[in-house]
Amino acid sequence: MALEHAILVSLLEKPGSGYELARRFERSIGYFWTATHQQIYRVLKRMVSDGWIDVREVAQQGRPDKKEYSVAAPGREVLSRWLHEPVEPESIRHDLAVKIRGAAFDDPAALIREVERHHRVHADRLAHYLAGEQRDFTGPGAAGTLDAGQELQHVVLRGGIAYERMTLAWLDDVLATLRRIAAGRSTPHQ
Amino acid sequence: MALEHAILVSLLEKPGSGYELARRFERSIGYFWTATHQQIYRVLKRMVSDGWIDVREVAQQGRPDKKEYSVAAPGREVLSRWLHEPVEPESIRHDLAVKIRGAAFDDPAALIREVERHHRVHADRLAHYLAGEQRDFTGPGAAGTLDAGQELQHVVLRGGIAYERMTLAWLDDVLATLRRIAAGRSTPHQ
DNA sequence: CTTGCCTATGAAACGAGTTGCATAGAGGAT
DNA sequence: ATCCTCTATGCAACTCGTTTCATAGGCAAG
Structure with missing residues (x-):
C-alpha cells in the first residue's frame, strides 16, 4: 500500500541503502510507520524494477558495500499522484x-x-x-x-x-x- | 494475532452472531480494533473447530436465521493466558x-x-x-x-x-x- | 413488480506483513 | 583462535488482512 510512498518520501529527504532505511524506520519515520528490513528490501527491489527508484553500488571501507537508492522521475510522479489522492483517516490497533x-x-x-x-x-x-x-x-x-x-x-x-x-x-x-x-x-x- | 482475543472479549461481553460482531467492530470495539466481516467469519469458524467458542442456530422472524456464538471454557482459558502475557506497545500507521x-x-x-x-x-x-x-x-x-x-x-x-x-x-x-x-x-x- | 437496502453468511484470490533462516565482511573482546 | 556484534543483503514459508464476488430472505418505496 503506502510503504512505497513512505520509502519515496524518505529517499527524497535523503538517498540511502535498504539497511539505512530500515534504521530510519526504527527511528524518526518509524514513529508513524513501521517496517522490517525484509519488507523494505522486497519493496525496494520491486520499485527498482518498476523504475521508481535508481540503484547505485557504493563501495565502503571497514564495512560491506551497499546499494544506495534514490528517487527517479517516475517515482516522484507516483508520489505526487498519491499526495493528491485522499487517504483513509487512520485507525488504531490497540x-x-x-x-x-x-x-x-x-x-x-x-x-x-x-x-x-x-x-x-x-x-x-x-x-x-x-x-x-x-x-x-x-x-x-x-x-x-x-x-x-x-x-x-x-x-x-x-x-x-x-x-x-x-x-x-x-x-x-x-x-x-x-x-x-x-x-x-x-x-x-x- | 489478537483478533481472536478481541472476539473473545466481545463475546464475553455479549454473545452474538458474526454479523453482529462485524457491526460492533464498526462501532465501539472498532475504535481501537478494526476487522471486516470476512475476517470475522473466517476466524469464528476456526475458533469453533478449535473448541474456543460454541455455536447455536437461532431462528429469527422477519430476517434470516443467524448463528449465535458464545465463549466456551477453553476460549476463556486462552483469553486468560493472553491477558497474563505482555503485548507490544502499539505502533501507529499514519x-x-x-x-x-x-x-x-x-x-x-x-x-x-x-x-x-x-x-x-x-x-x-x-x-x-x-x-x-x-x-x-x-x-x-x-x-x-x-x-x-x-x-x-x-x-x-x-x-x-x-x-x-x-x-x-x-x-x-x-x-x-x-x-x-x-x-x-x-x-x-x- | 422491480429496484434498492438491510440482515446474514460464505468462497476465492490476492496483497501485505511477519518469522525464521542464510550469507558475508569487519571490528572488538576473551 | 573463537565468539559476539554491527553492517549489509536476501530467500522461503507462513499468517494476516483486503477485495471481489455470490447467495438468500425480508422490507419499503416508487
Missing part, C-alpha cells in the same frame, strides 16, 4: 485496550504491571522525541530559518509528542481505574 | 503523516483540503464517543453503580475521547503550518 476490557473477565489487578510497563515505554518515546526536537528545531534563529521541509518534519514530530503525552495521561487514568477496582470498590471516578 | 512530510516535495497548499477532511472525520468520531459516554456513563445510575466491566469500558472510551481531542488539536497545528508555508514564508525544496 491490544492494550482489548486487554483492559478483557480484564473484566479475569483479574484486573494483574494488568497493573503491564500498564506500568507501557507507561515506561511511552515515557521513553516522549523523551526521545523531545531530545530530537531540542536538537533539530530549537536554538538561535530556528524559528526564522526553517525551510518548508523542516517545518513539516517539525509539525509531524509535534504530533508524536502530543500523542505520547496524551497516551501517558490516559495510562495514568487506566492505572487509577485498575487500582480503584483492585481495592474492591468500583466506585465513581471523580 | 498515512497522513507520510503525506505531510511528502508535501515538502510537492505542493503543501494542496494538502489543506485533505487535512480539513480528516479534521471533520475526527470531529465526528469525537462527537460519537461523547454521545456514547453521555448515554452509558452518566446520569443518576452511573455514579456508584458501575461494575468493574463498565468501569473498564469507560476508561477505554475515555482513551478514545482523549485520542480524538489530541488529534483535532494537532490537525489545527498542521493546518496553521500548511497555511504559513502556503503564504510564502517558506519555499519548497527544489
